[in-house]
Amino acid sequence: MTQRGTLGVAVIGTGRMGADHVRRISEVISGARVAAVVDVDAERAKNVASGVEGCTAYTEPDAAMAAADVDAVLIASPGPAHESALLAAFERDLPLLCEKPLTPDAASALRVLEAEQRLGHRRVQVGFMRRYDAEYVKLKALLDSGQLGRPLMLHNRHRNASSPPGFTDAMLINDSVVHEMDVTRWLLGQEITAVTVLRPTPSDVAPEGLADPQFVVLETDGGALVDVEIFVNCGFGYQVQAEAVCERGTARIGDGHAMVTNAAGRWGGTIAQDFVERFEEAYDREVQAWVDATRRGEVTGPSIWDGYAAAAVCEAGVRAQTEGRRTEVELIERPALYR
Amino acid sequence: MTQRGTLGVAVIGTGRMGADHVRRISEVISGARVAAVVDVDAERAKNVASGVEGCTAYTEPDAAMAAADVDAVLIASPGPAHESALLAAFERDLPLLCEKPLTPDAASALRVLEAEQRLGHRRVQVGFMRRYDAEYVKLKALLDSGQLGRPLMLHNRHRNASSPPGFTDAMLINDSVVHEMDVTRWLLGQEITAVTVLRPTPSDVAPEGLADPQFVVLETDGGALVDVEIFVNCGFGYQVQAEAVCERGTARIGDGHAMVTNAAGRWGGTIAQDFVERFEEAYDREVQAWVDATRRGEVTGPSIWDGYAAAAVCEAGVRAQTEGRRTEVELIERPALYR
């Protein structure tokens, strides 16, 4: 692979997310092509591959990675399959984009982190795509500029129209609030040290067994206080908002309103109905950034450390939720590779 | 009447507007009481008077003005009755608040203007209540501050949910756009020199015979260009907006949004359904300002000159509308009393 060549990507996992990344690489972004797709479901892999010129279907990640035209790997399989795919790619020193979660828990994330350290250089970008959303990027730039002084608090709203069947309290943390956990770490450049989960009486609209909404409070090692309203059956749409409260001002994102109508006695606009509508361009930018960096021979974006830290905070979050009390986060010391 | 005493007001006309002013003086504002009400309909006058302590009903304006406890006059009768009431009050040199229109046309307005000049001092405040609306006041203050440089254009929207039965093209100008004509003169401190009225194909929702909406362009002697969308069957509510475009910035009012909701897939809020909801406080402030000035022995606010100029611009507007071309406004030279 020369710096300028088109990147041949093996996409592991061809479910909803994997298929979407195949479409993105093939039809939206620049500089890469899908050379291989991998799925334990051979039929599904073949179907996806057939729609892409020069794409081969595999059932084994390792076979795809061994192919001559595969320069890089995008992991979009279910979380439990990530560790082995990551380790296999490390064997061949291939660059990776790994969808979140890095792995299902902090212990496995730590093993992957140690493996990358043994490799001696970063190879993995973890798929926290909010870091590529235009509004979050603006907020980050403003905070980094120091113009408003030090951030003291971060108020977050995370609302879904409705939760899929089988959604649990733990998934509220691991699948939903994990985004705010990463955003907190990234926006503030601080580690999360403790988690508290508070619960009002659940909405009557919430499915049996799910305490929805919940209110999560995060504390950071920089002394910031972060609150997250997570409400996955709010009914009206998908809405993600953040307000940073700093020493000399505040900044809020997520109210962006493309079109305002007056009709039937009301002014206002429509609310996005799912995360695709809200974050589609963030996904495009995320994958483009990965392709661009990889072609330059670099690794940028969220690291395995970020994936590990998110897993550790999630574990504390679920414990805080279960035990109903403030729970401290345990992290190993940050290795030099990730400083 | 001492400066501090409670003002005894005679309210002439006890229709919707008159009755509302009676309520306002009695129950909302400070420093005045309704001492007399006048209506050709004796029954209606009596009914209104009976609800107010110490209030006498009359059928003749002159009789009310002669009463010992009447210190000032508020005219809220139909426009054609204004001239004689104004002249009668001038006889007794009583302070007046005269609802718009001052009189039904420029010729009669000119007669009243000449009468007040003969009196030798201002006695009349004309009821252009938008000058007392908090948002317009803010816009005026900003323009006057010079902060944004000279105003170059003024874009206006004036929308009603629906027009009352019998509403005509001429009433679009005389009853509706007259507000923007006054606002233009007041905000810019300039006279209007020409009017053009443009018409798209009318809305199917417009009543038979009414060309609704229309688009009015005003030119001023200060070189400003003013456009007014007038749409009296917009269906969704009552909405008044203005945007001043100046040399170094623009300023817009009328988007004030008290409460924003998210529900049923939409964000936004409700739109006022009539001018009472939108301008009620402006009416309160207008009458309070009149009472306060009168108790201090002063006359402030829109003058007879403003009433006359509005009438002259309206006449040009109706002619422009009828003849389908740009029509110049004819004004006498501004008398010293109104400079």
Next chain:
Amino acid sequence: MTQRGTLGVAVIGTGRMGADHVRRISEVISGARVAAVVDVDAERAKNVASGVEGCTAYTEPDAAMAAADVDAVLIASPGPAHESALLAAFERDLPLLCEKPLTPDAASALRVLEAEQRLGHRRVQVGFMRRYDAEYVKLKALLDSGQLGRPLMLHNRHRNASSPPGFTDAMLINDSVVHEMDVTRWLLGQEITAVTVLRPTPSDVAPEGLADPQFVVLETDGGALVDVEIFVNCGFGYQVQAEAVCERGTARIGDGHAMVTNAAGRWGGTIAQDFVERFEEAYDREVQAWVDATRRGEVTGPSIWDGYAAAAVCEAGVRAQTEGRRTEVELIERPALYR
């Protein structure tokens, strides 16, 4: 005092707040006049009285209350003086508007509450003026309508440009957050059962000794969760916002934007600089509502129970703040008089 007569009010305390109420009753609202002012500082009382026709200055509340032309009492003296003034007025069975706080602590509030119970009927309206703010009133109406379902959470922001000298952590609760405590009880119609106070590292702009901002979490007996950001040195202005999160939608107030400008590379508008600018009309409506109800022989608005409950929640709040842990609120059973 007949129902229709002008109410003669004795204003106790002629500091900033008292003097403002004297102006309000004399020049803004309808149906009342200031018959007496009371201040331990005789000079100050005389000065204020001299500006109002027919107003007598006193140094003793009881003397003012005994005056023939005093029909009602407005208490605007410092909190520690409230209890004795309230009890003195009860002796004469006079209607009262008592500025917040009702009294400085829950124990004294309870004594006043018991005294009013002995009187056998409500006589006191407590000065929680946010209940009269147009935006809060809209939010309350929306919640009461049930249109959005049951309220689950209430997010509040309470920001001041800067705190006055000598402002303490306890005052953050007792003077500032007390408003959100009352608003919570009123909007939700629920009692507050527990308070938690969280603190990020204070802003460098905060004065020595004040932990600013703080984050207060309230729990209610209806199962709602309420959070309050209190930030009294935010630097940019006075800002009060509330967002109710309900089962089928959310509603937010406090973003009301009268005028939007484009200038110097930015769109936006100005922020109120103090509570007077933000809540002046709420004060007007509050006192007008009190005068109107009193003239009708009724007592409406926040009751002594509301004043007592606020004091009890504040005490729990200060304890929560001091001890750094969730603190339960202790309330007596609600007497029949206040149900």
Next chain:
Amino acid sequence: MTQRGTLGVAVIGTGRMGADHVRRISEVISGARVAAVVDVDAERAKNVASGVEGCTAYTEPDAAMAAADVDAVLIASPGPAHESALLAAFERDLPLLCEKPLTPDAASALRVLEAEQRLGHRRVQVGFMRRYDAEYVKLKALLDSGQLGRPLMLHNRHRNASSPPGFTDAMLINDSVVHEMDVTRWLLGQEITAVTVLRPTPSDVAPEGLADPQFVVLETDGGALVDVEIFVNCGFGYQVQAEAVCERGTARIGDGHAMVTNAAGRWGGTIAQDFVERFEEAYDREVQAWVDATRRGEVTGPSIWDGYAAAAVCEAGVRAQTEGRRTEVELIERPALYR
């Protein structure tokens, strides 16, 4: 060229716009590569080509079009050079994306239109990129849905921070308002039949010789009325807004606010400073849409008819501006190829 192959594009013109398209095709969008660049300035062409793998520099459009790896042509040279390049491409029946203006005047546009008709099928997409802006696309979808009824008026604001040196009154129409002319035709699906240009006294900030701002009124064959404020020295930024007024509601775009800050006594946000910031994604979508359609063997988007109609309306606009009166637009009958 098969349907799936990467499109080899010859970019004609390597000035600011051409170089930006080269970057876009190479680094942003999918499915195409720059195979050739053409510029009369051989040095500049070589410089641009050297940054792109497999790209050859030419000084003659025809030579580039003759190259084996060139499948399609993007014209970004100055307007006067467009006609010959278009005709040369027609000789080879190559698909084209032609930057606006199609050609400098209606007569030359008509010649190109006739040439494409002789070809017998559409080959050209004209570069009116606003049709690819997400907000305009939403507005178009809303209008097409019929939800708000028939559009009656369209209010437009088009503001630039400052005009480049040498900007003339005619350029106000040909370079700036031409966008609103195209948007009007596209949003409403109607032809423009007359143009009027009104002028307030110019801003003191406007350069000598330029009457800035101006106010353009368009009439359409569907009876709609369209107004455009064009203000190219507004000072505060680049701002494009449109409000459609329909029979049952209105819709406004261009107020989209990504991030709202509170600081220094003001709430609000930043304004884009140039069209790149505002419309960069529209350019990306425009070129991607062209590449996608071309690879499918189709031609979509604005046609030569649209380019010709815009030229005819611009000519009427400049005449209206010069002669100071309403000027009718003359169009040939629409050929079958463009219906």
